[in-house]
Amino acid sequence: MTTLFDPIHIGRIAAASRIVMAPLTRNRAGAGGVPPEMAATYYAQRASAGLIVAEATQISAEAQGYIATCGIHTPEQVAGWRRVTDAVHAAGGKIALQLWHVGRISHVSLLGGNAPVSSTARTAAAQTFTLDGMVDVSAPRALRTDEMPRLVADFRHAARNAIAAGFDGIEVHAANGYLLDQFLRDSINDRTDAYGGSIANRCRVVVEIMQAVADEIGADRCGIRLSPVTPFNDAGLDSDTQGLFNHLMGQLAPMKLAFVHVIEGSTGGPRDFAPFDYDALRAIYKGSHPQGTWMLNNGYDRAMAIESVASGRADAIAFGKPFISNPDLVRRLREDAPLAVPDAATMFGGDAKGYIDYPTLDAAAP
Numbered sequence: 001m002t003t004l005f006d007p008i009h010i011g012r013i014a015a016a017s018r019i020v021m022a023p024l025t026r027n028r029a030g031a032g033g034v035p036p037e038m039a040a041t042y043y044a045q046r047a048s049a050g051l052i053v054a055e056a057t058q059i060s061a062e063a064q065g066y067i068a069t070c071g072i073h074t075p076e077q078v079a080g081w082r083r084v085t086d087a088v089h090a091a092g093g094k095i096a097l098q099l100w101h102v103g104r105i106s107h108v109s110l111l112g113g114n115a116p117v118s119s120t121a122r123t124a125a126a127q128t129f130t131l132d133g134m135v136d137v138s139a140p141r142a143l144r145t146d147e148m149p150r151l152v153a154d155f156r157h158a159a160r161n162a163i164a165a166g167f168d169g170i171e172v173h174a175a176n177g178y179l180l181d182q183f184l185r186d187s188i189n190d191r192t193d194a195y196g197g198s199i200a201n202r203c204r205v206v207v208e209i210m211q212a213v214a215d216e217i218g219a220d221r222c223g224i225r226l227s228p229v230t231p232f233n234d235a236g237l238d239s240d241t242q243g244l245f246n247h248l249m250g251q252l253a254p255m256k257l258a259f260v261h262v263i264e265g266s267t268g269g270p271r272d273f274a275p276f277d278y279d280a281l282r283a284i285y286k287g288s289h290p291q292g293t294w295m296l297n298n299g300y301d302r303a304m305a306i307e308s309v310a311s312g313r314a315d316a317i318a319f320g321k322p323f324i325s326n327p328d329l330v331r332r333l334r335e336d337a338p339l340a341v342p343d344a345a346t347m348f349g350g351d352a353k354g355y356i357d358y359p360t361l362d363a364a365a366p
């Protein structure tokens, strides 16, 4: 029987276990969106994860939505990430980068005075974190149809840069109410062009992006993150959530992506937030790609994770908050040791405190 602690090939990536570190934005980037030097320490401390999915990272200047987040579109950012990937690899780990465009979840002060872009010109009822603290997001402008190839090219460029920076793969962020979710859901997307209206049209840009990144770096190094029902960032439920995501998976599955990473329920909240048949989605993916890695996340504890992999409901489980405060989470799960609780006050922004100073079991021992 397969266990949570067994190795797995996530596409081309040989992972030592099925325990994945979920992407975690920490808002500690330096000038120009370059990862801070201490990010190399932070990620290397967590290198015993089967795979680290590094924090959401903007694919272009326009893609930024929060203060002090990292990018992967300039040479300085690539060089900064190289320090991180070298440190993780030296510690025996594997690391992929989450590629991010926030869409309308941004503020003009972060975009040189420009409006955020989205599928729509309607403003989200959401807030973002700027130099002036939490503020309401700015009114977006709808991307023109003739800008869509450039958006796809920005994702492709970011994927190429991620590989140049030494990452083992990439994860496209299509979850949590950010730009790609803003295209998928009819609760947000009010377009009348080829990227709005029907389910096929609303899925179009995500399909084009996944094809582009797969063409660029190989599908066996690409994954996607989805959150079909999350209400995060004013993402109302689609009128046919199951139909939408079943169609999307039907388009993506033949590409044989290395992994599909699904947040069940409300991100960081109730797992049963709204009804959705995740097994049906998995069946569509596995139908075309039986070797693909089906990764689940949200509120997993040790027992749930062990059971999910043992039953075949998941091939891998991603942990978010537990990895913030337990750098040696894999060992703690293996030994059924107690888990440290993360400090909410140091999650977003700050310095080394709450970032690289959480002790391992050995260090914490009296």
Ligand SMILES: Cc1cc2nc3c(=O)[nH]c(=O)nc-3n(C[C@H](O)[C@H](O)[C@H](O)COP(=O)(O)O)c2cc1C
Residues within 6 Å of the ligand: 022, 023, 024, 025, 026, 055, 056, 098, 173, 175, 176, 225, 263, 267, 268, 297, 298, 299, 300, 318, 319, 320, 321, 322, 347, 348
């Ligand atoms: C501090 C923090 C930062 C997060 N940043 C990201 C992110 O960059 N990208 C993303 O897709 N999800 C992000 N999330 C969501 C987590 O990846 C994960 O889905 C969520 O915490 C639920 O998993 P958990 O119960 O294991 O923590 C973040 C969550 C937290 C608490």
